[in-house]
Amino acid sequence: MVEFTVKYEIKNNGNDIELHEIDANELATSLLGISNLLEEANSVLDVGSKLSIKVRGSFKPGSFIVDIASFYSTNIIQTVFNSGYEIGVIASVVGIVGFVHSAGNGIVNTLIWFCRLTKGKKILTKKPVGNDTSEVYVEGCNSPIIVNNLVLNLYEDKRSRQELEKTVSPLNNEKILDITFIVDGKEQEKxxxxxxxxxxYISNETIEESEDISSFYITQANFDGKNIGWRFSFGDSSISQNKSSDFPVKILDEKFLKNVSTKKEIISNDGTAIIKARYKRTTHISEKLVTNWEILEVLGTVDSPKKYVKLELDDFN
Known part of the structure; x- marks a missing residue:
């Protein structure tokens, strides 16, 4: 068996920790997050060895320190080395998560550092750039990030991200300054x-997706023919013109967009045009419940409700 110990230190700017006190729920949530994160990482990375975590408490003025002792069978070291991943102190799941320092040489080798660089944002694209690394782009960042594939696997694993969030949860307390991980007296990560x-961790899980055909008022148009900048409201009556009930849509019908930009499709400036369209509605959980609307195909347009009745009868029956 191999034992590897990381000191977990919480510092604050108040009196609680100076008295060796910390909220029990905050500490328990964080320690449970650490334990579950390491166990989940061990499972996701499939290193073929069971990981167990033990906790020992100690104190010093101005901080609360817990020793996180992780135990592995010796074959875990060879497994991780064979994958091409090296850590300065010891090759381990602890290092891939980021509780110990890892020299990257331009490659992000820990989950903690990858979260720091991405700011927890969604990955937009990824492609392999070697046997063990990938190039990724994330929301809000124009520069690529080269990341170890093992780290990328953890970043895309829902439970790993949730447990990492629990690990740092004491920082939601305004008195807590930082959480530091220490090995052999040397600071590894703060x-x-x-x-x-x-x-x-913000889930982007899709919970409902549907397609249908309906009538819409165009309450805001993009006259340049771009697929964004449009707002619709449901229905074909004057009530539907109320902008308080409209919503943003993305139009994917390239023919319609081209006709708008070349003025072959005339959309009135007062936002009273009506269309009949095939649409897609997707509801997903982000920071809150979010519904996205996409217009897949515009089946017909008209400028007034009276004309629409004729369009409805003549063109869609």
Whole structure:
């Protein structure tokens, strides 16, 4: 068996920790997050060895310190080395998560650092750039990030991200300054309070998706023929013109967009045009419940409700 111990230190700017006190729920949530994160990482990375976590408490003025002792069978070291991943102190799941320092040589080799660089944002694209690394682009960043594939696997694993969020949860307390991980008396990683949002996991899980055909009022148009900048409201009556009930849509019908930009399709400036369209509605959970609307195909347009009745009868029956 191999034992590897990381000191987990919480510092604050209040009196609680100076008295060796910390909220029990905050500490328990964080320690459970650490334990579950390491166990989940061990499972996701499939290193072929069971990981067990033990906790020992110790104190010093101004901080609360817990020893996180992780135990592995010796074959875990060879398994991780064979994957091409090296850590300065010891090759282990602890290092891939980021509780110990890892020299990257331009490659992001820990989950903590990858979250710090991405700020927890969604990955837009990824492609392999070697046997063990990938190039990824994330929301809000124009530069690529080269990341170890093992780290990328953890970043895309829902439970790993949720447990990492729990790990840093004491930083939501305004008195807590940072959480530091220490090995052999040397600081390995420090997560500051102002960085805590980078480690929040926002689910983007789709919970409902449907397609249908309906009538819409165009309450806002993009006369340049771009697929964004449009707003619709449901229906074909004057009530539908109320902009308080409209919503943004993305139009994917390239023929319609081209006709708008070349003025072959005339959309009135007062936002009273009506269309009949095949649309897609997707509801997913992000920071809150979000519904996205996409217009797949515009089946017909008209400028007034009276004309629409004729269009409805003549063109769609």
């Amino acid at each position: 997560i500051l309070r102002e960085e805590r949002d980078y480690f929040s």
